[in-house]
Amino acid sequence: MSKTAVSTENAPKPPAKFSQAVRKGNLLQVAGQVAFDPATGAIVGDDVAGQTRQTFKNIEAVLAAAGSSLADAIMVRVYLTDTAHFAPFNEVYDELIGDEPQPARTTVYVGLPGELLVEIDVLCVLD
Amino acid sequence: MSKTAVSTENAPKPPAKFSQAVRKGNLLQVAGQVAFDPATGAIVGDDVAGQTRQTFKNIEAVLAAAGSSLADAIMVRVYLTDTAHFAPFNEVYDELIGDEPQPARTTVYVGLPGELLVEIDVLCVLD
Amino acid sequence: MSKTAVSTENAPKPPAKFSQAVRKGNLLQVAGQVAFDPATGAIVGDDVAGQTRQTFKNIEAVLAAAGSSLADAIMVRVYLTDTAHFAPFNEVYDELIGDEPQPARTTVYVGLPGELLVEIDVLCVLD
Numbered sequence: 001m002s003k004t005a006v007s008t009e010n011a012p013k014p015p016a017k018f019s020q021a022v023r024k025g026n027l028l029q030v031a032g033q034v035a036f037d038p039a040t041g042a043i044v045g046d047d048v049a050g051q052t053r054q055t056f057k058n059i060e061a062v063l064a065a066a067g068s069s070l071a072d073a074i075m076v077r078v079y080l081t082d083t084a085h086f087a088p089f090n091e092v093y094d095e096l097i098g099d100e101p102q103p104a105r106t107t108v109y110v111g112l113p114g115e116l117l118v119e120i121d122v123l124c125v126l127d
Numbered sequence: 128m129s130k131t132a133v134s135t136e137n138a139p140k141p142p143a144k145f146s147q148a149v150r151k152g153n154l155l156q157v158a159g160q161v162a163f164d165p166a167t168g169a170i171v172g173d174d175v176a177g178q179t180r181q182t183f184k185n186i187e188a189v190l191a192a193a194g195s196s197l198a199d200a201i202m203v204r205v206y207l208t209d210t211a212h213f214a215p216f217n218e219v220y221d222e223l224i225g226d227e228p229q230p231a232r233t234t235v236y237v238g239l240p241g242e243l244l245v246e247i248d249v250l251c252v253l254d
Numbered sequence: 255m256s257k258t259a260v261s262t263e264n265a266p267k268p269p270a271k272f273s274q275a276v277r278k279g280n281l282l283q284v285a286g287q288v289a290f291d292p293a294t295g296a297i298v299g300d301d302v303a304g305q306t307r308q309t310f311k312n313i314e315a316v317l318a319a320a321g322s323s324l325a326d327a328i329m330v331r332v333y334l335t336d337t338a339h340f341a342p343f344n345e346v347y348d349e350l351i352g353d354e355p356q357p358a359r360t361t362v363y364v365g366l367p368g369e370l371l372v373e374i375d376v377l378c379v380l381d
Binding site: 026027071072074075076083086090093094097100101102103104105106107108109110123125126127 | 241
């Protein structure tokens with residue numbers, strides 16, 4: 001069974017030796033995405049809502065490069081930095097996550113580097 | 128390959144657009160469960176041990192609704208809020224996790240909303 | 255489909271009822287590994303770089319006991335305790351993670367018990 005790395009210039013370049021996503025068999029795992037602009041590396045969005053929009057853009061770019069989409073997602077892991085961000089995060093999440101059947105999700109509150117407010121990774125099962 | 132959302136009134140209703148669990152192929156991912164009473168939304172348990180018992184009830188309700196059980200679990204992700212809770216958590220965990228072969232586990236310490244002391248999600252491979 | 259626990263004396267003994275790794279079907283999930291010496295239980299390494307080396311040794315021992323290796327990994331979840339550790343962690347990570355196609359990765363900053371500075375778990379898809 002071959003293992004394939006996904007690489008696209010439409011999502012941020014990984015800062016270490018990991019793949020933006022990797023596929024093996026029918027599993028596709030997307031690495032933790034944040035709100036970096038793929039072209040400049042600058043954070044897009046000055047609040048959790050704005051950063052979440054850019055994070056979803058990056059996730060969708062990686063999924064598209066793999067021939068997949070959020071419709072294949074079974075799990076979304078959300079890392080926020082402040083419990084006060086839960087409501088504004090969910091507002092954007094609910095707008096962007098797509099139709100039912102929606103993936104499962106876990107949300108926890110952690111530290112993230114610099115001004116990052118959200119990190120998200122996604123596990124997909126491909127058809 | 129069809130993707131199916133699991134939904135049961137015997138576990139807390141998700142506070143955003145995500146599924147309590149989702150199945151695609153032979154993978155079943157249970158969303159992060161906490162100690163909410165499914166009927167009232169109130170936290171059950173006034174310490175980590177008590178909250179862990181309710182969290183397991185919710186996990187088992189979701190698994191049952193999917194026709195699965197902890198016997199299918201390969202990974203349990205545990206989020207606690209205080210390293211001092213590790214011992215009392217483990218005491219309940221070891222009572223409830225079931226017989227060998229037991230799933231793998233990762234435990235880390237994060238922030239959780241309000242008075243929540245534990246969150247757990249589970250990945251299963253179905254037969 | 256049988257579920258099999260992986261057990262080796264070459265990696266730390268789990269402190270609760272979970273498996274060092276478990277395989278079901280073609281999925282192999284390695285439990286969160288830290289820098290404990292398998293023989294003594296003492297932390298190996300007095301900084302994040304040193305602890306990361308021991309953590310990788312433990313991961314590789316578990317993978318070897320399962321007949322696998324990092325070449326099968328699709329996801330590496332990294333838990334650090336301080337954003338200042340990102341650079342020295344990556345230096346060791348990039349040395350040890352192996353050739354392309356490399357797994358996806360998520361790195362977040364959490365609390366860990368005692369003097370632990372890093373915890374890592376790995377999801378593999380076996381051939």
